[in-house]
Amino acid sequence: MATITEPKLISGNANKQLASAVARRMSMHRGMNLGLVDARVERFNDGEIFVEVFENVRGEDMYVIQPNSNPANDNLMELLIMADALRRSSAARITAVIPYFGYARQDRRTKSRTPISAKLVANMITGAGVERVLTMDLHASQIQGFFDIPVDNLYAAPIFALDIQHHFKKRLENVTIVSPDVGGVGRARELAKRIGSPLAIVDKRREKPGEIAEMTVIGEVKDRTCIVIDDIVDTAGTLCKAAEVIMQAGAKEVHSYITHGVLSGPAIERVTNSVMKSLVITDTIEPTEATRNAKNIRIVPTAPMFAQAILNTWNGTSISSLLHTDTLLPIYEGTYSPI
Template sequence: MGLELGKIKIKRFADGEIYVQLQESVRGCDVYLVQPTCPPANENLMELLIMIDACRRASAKNITAVIPYFGYARADRKTQGRESIAAKLVANLITEAGANRVLACDLHSGQSMGYFDIPVDHVYGQPVILDYLASKTICSDDLVVVSPDVGGVARARAFAKKLSDAPLAIVDKRRHGHNVAEVMNLIGDVKGKVAVMVDDMIDTAGTIAKGAALLHQEGAREVYACSTHAVFRYF
């Protein structure tokens, strides 16, 4: 956009509290706060909320929270008793802090948009991934799009349509706990094909790694893993 980043002072107190002070006037301005809630998720989320509050109290005209990776989106429904729907809670916090609009990229589930009581612009990383695959000049007859789990079938099917309606395969996995995945079976044919696994995020990479191993066992010639959000951390 040809603009310089706005000046802002952010520091931590000794007890870990976050302090935010804008270093220039935003009165009557359209403010865009770019802050993904990637690891450390809680720190980044709290920082975003305080920044929104600071802008609101400084009389900004409109505040748009640009959140490339929207954390807590996986907690979007109750699958067991006594669980929190944290995605709705975080949406409420951002709204109550004073944001007028949210822009997010490849939300984990579409219903997360409905958790906000303010407008949400949902953009997709798909065109970037498609351009990358096009640069590899893979024959369309050799491609098969793979969903790493049953929950991602709709996403993978939409992606396959953009790749000349490529065939679809599904990895059936059984999860024994959070961040623990075990691949059990493959639905579809990948023998001699270039398998493109599509997911919205890679966290521990357990699903992707085990899925890739299964695809090679089933005869895939090559395996590509495509993901918008690489939220894993190196240790």
């Protein structure tokens, strides 16, 4: 008689908190313990990465949970080496769960003699033996086409919509969604449609890279509660400047919902001292202690969505169903009250 095998999870060092949370959620759904596969991911004295898997994975459906966050190169190499170890151990299928896809901002040639690093990373991941990728909010949707394997790109917008409807439910009619640039209008429009709010745009013009010459608000924000939507917050300079411009245009208050909290360099200090009342990020990148302790930064979990997406991939059911509120709300039961 054929045995029914369960999906198996393995994690690198990039975000073990998220990996453990995903394992707990899947254990609850399956009614059995689905802990992380016992393995060690270590470094030799010269920085080389070594992986050893202590459990039998022959014929198993493996899911490697590893965002390519800071340090991006080390975490990427961990992912590649884990995939190689699993492939050489005869795993039946290897899915890379990459909550934050590093190098995604290098998705095209911006000038002569520059690389398309996102494509190079895609080639490396495929070459390591990965057969499917599961990620969230790719910086550019065309990156899915860089892979010659299936790529499922989850979206934080449904989670953000639930969070906004929960925390702003008594003043939702006064909320305006704001895109911090023209390139992010599609993302902002999708969220605005979900919660039935109007849309505004911050148009910015750069004189040279890293410097913002001028910002202008397009749309009505006066006396409105404005929510800025974006996929990545890095040093937070542009975000904090956009919040100032929105407030100068007459907004009542400004909040931000950003999927990937890179938060490098002076970002935490900037956000703490900014006019923003709150910055909401997800845990696709493991939050630092400073991030957790920041007075106006809040973290929403992605483990329920990733756990269900992994289960849907494993049993061959729809991933796109997770984009609907009716499907997502029960997954986040206990986190948000019914809308």
